[in-house]
Amino acid sequence: MRVKSQGDLMTTRVAAEQLIRVQNLRKLFPVEKGLFRRSRSFIHAVDDVSFEIQADDTLGLVGESGCGKTTTGKLLVRLLVPTSGRMYLNGRDIATIPALGLKQFHRQVQMIFQDPYESLNPRLTIFDIVAEPLKVQRIGTVMEREVRVAEMLEMVGLAPAESFLFRYPHELSGGQRQRVAIARAMIINPRFIVADEPTSMLDVSIRTGVMKLMKDLQKEFSISYLYITHDLAVARYMCDRIAVMYLGKIVEMGPTEDVIQSPLHPYTQALISAVPIPDPTLKRQPIQLKGDVPSPIDPKPRCRFYDRCPIATEHCNTHDHPPLEDKGGGHYVACYEV
Amino acid sequence: MNLLEVRDLTMHYRTKKGDVSAVDRVSLTLKQGEALGLVGESGCGKSSLAITLLRLLPENAQIRGGHVFYRCKDLLKLPEEEARWYERAGVIKEDHVDLLKLPERHMRKVRWKGISMVFQAAMNSLNPVYRVSEQIVEAMQTHNGVGTPEARKRVAELFELVGLNPNRMDQYPHEYSGGMRQRAVIAMALACDPSLIIADEPTTALDVIVQDRILNKLDEIRHQLNMSVIYISHDIAVIAEVSDKVGIMYAGKLVEMGPTEVIFKRPRHPYTAALMSAFPSIRGEKHELTIVPGEPPNLLQPPSGCRFHPRCPHATAICQEQVPQLQPFGEEHYAACWNPVQR
């Protein structure tokens, strides 16, 4: 059965090295206004977002809660349908796949969720959980799936597989559960995985192991990740490139070290300056921002960061949100004043 | 003399499957105005330690021994005769009171006025049907018995102190953002002028920018009021920034304790060292993160000897057999390890 599933992938594997391309992606959620009136207000969760992910690469999507990073992830695995914009996987349009075609699409794209306590059905055994993608995709017989699941469990560090196959999630620790979730996402050899804060609920000593596992499996199976996180330090460790989101917009994007060492956008600068450092001898100089994150409902046609920006000018107020511009070396910034 | 002295504190949870040794012979001291950071992973007993100090324990918890001496004799305002009786019974020593032996009716005075606590996810602990000011006034009145206008004036002061606009004190909690609610909870904890605040994961659910503001504010208030704070967190970066000294807990044990800089620069316990090098940072060279093998132990049957020995790279035969005691490694720096890290 493995031959069959890999045969499907062989055709795609030779294709362009640009695996994911997202253009002007937008997702608006209507705000409930009343029972009979149609809503005229919208939450701009993801607003005109464009990015690319190369094959075998990891793009980190960083931002505060409510900035639209999880929505972006869910759009890419088609848990949500975009309002407008284009998404391509290997050059194939994935934004408009009809419901019936999604099953085939999900052989190539998977997702890992944040909470390992909620993302595994408590009534299923580990075998059933990990075998689920194979089962719904009708790959192999029960006995073949069992061998495949056992292999996968040992690959994610749950060895010997015999002692994990027929246990329930509640018998496992948080780290072990997240490994099960990773095994489930990897078992059908996807090309692309959206990982939504996969380590944020794990303890430090467990977290490192899971992060290393994800990197090792990426090499082994040549997978691309969209790694969603609020933790810049984790993003620095996991990602080749980072995109910083603020209120549904990507404000800065570039190679990880460039963005973290020399952030250009005032929001990125403030964000990075606020991250505590595990070294008491280093003193940070935090950049203070005014106020709180404004409401994402029908934002005004100006720079999204205008209210809080320390360097804003009248130009930023009178013009629409600035476009992402390459400032050299693939380091993109959306700001008029940089 | 210290503000707080904890000696050999031991606390178990009784469950159907047996006793869980959540806090095991923990000793620590805290001076007036000092900030102590307690670090450890979930289930290491750091939160259990905090609620044991305040005796806010669930029904199945059992304190098995130890003392918690806290400087609060004046606070209790005991009649002379009763005070003398407690002194003879060993409950009161000079200015210090052993909180574990104090009757519940006196203990009530110590909470809020002596020691107050900001709980984990405290921002969700505000009652949604009452105005924020009402909740703080009520807390103040039950403990101090002040009049309402006076209490409201104090609430306004507290709002200023924690960086909230006093004009918003009569709003409901849902009108506040997460960060504002957390500030309001801190204001409430400060309401009765405690000399010690225990902050259990005070910023865990908040975004970095808000977290940074709140930690700064707390630190500022601490210096301003010469208060002591015990920060409890799993995030060593947060602890590194706000604490004067750090205690590392593992599986119910305090394994290392010392001034923050020493702990971060020259950790002696292998667990502390592993924790430090497993933590990614956005500053400095990007270093390889080390993996601590295995999982934290099941406290129903804690490992024999040193509780870290099954995961420890330096473990030897003695680690399995004998429990290491805290040993001095420098000024105020202690670690409990048979084979401390040499560096």
Added chain:
Amino acid sequence: MAAIAQRHYEAPWRAKLRLFLRGLSINWELFKESRVGLIGLAIIVFYGLLSLSYPILMATIWDHEIYNPVSGYDPVVVQQGGQHPAPPSARHWLGTDQHGRDVFSQLAYSARSEFFLGVMAALITVIIGTLIAAASAYYGGFVDTFFMRVADVAVLFPVIAFLIVLSAMFDLTLYSLAVVLGLIYGFGSITIVLKSQALTIKVKPYIEAAKVSGGSSFHIIFTHIIPNLLPLSFLYMMFNVTNAIFTEAVLSFFGLINIQMSWGMMVELANIGGYLTGEAVTRYWWLFFPAATSITALCAAFYFVGRGMDEIVNPRLRKI
């Protein structure tokens, strides 16, 4: 890799059987903690044995002519100078009714139909309720609105009045009563309760994970939503058994069901004979007391078992 592939693992069906049995024993341990649950179970076992005793006694020591619950008659009592209804004796453990039939035999015979009716009606209720709840929670929109309005109607439905009319129009047997009760209750309040539970399951990330795996709606409803609803469904089934038995008792008391013998009917017979008035109530207690007590006891028993199961289903009620 090849070495791993050659390893043999426990067959999934066998492992699942093992886990199922283990689950049963764990749940039994928890159920044992509940005193009401055990009392309820004891009562159910008692009536179970009682209904079993009927065919056994009939096949061994009882004479068909005398002990048949419907057509039997004991001439010996009259020959010995007594009269029907006769008080309890060694010959008739719970005495006889006014037609000379053995009350114990009637009680034991009826127990079986009570069980059948109660369990059958409750099963139909729960199957319908669970399916509708899962579907309306998962699909939402029109499906949800439609079934919730149906539930509103079913909740407000005058069940007894409806059944009285129905019994006038059709020949209401035990089977048809079980189906009708199952349908009415199945579309009613149980769907609302189970739906609210299903809504909390629907938003769990494992449902999203199943969607990302390519799982169809059918797959998600049957592998993820329904198995997580079942504990609660089973609990409500216990409460519905109580409902069904009560309704049957009321209807057969009014003689509206085409049934040969039931506990409700036994009470009705005592009533028709005028034994439920004045001094007769205490003098001829065996005519109604065993039957009336049995209705109450069996209904209470299923309710008690439900309460006992509640502690397994809702772990927060469990003592530490």
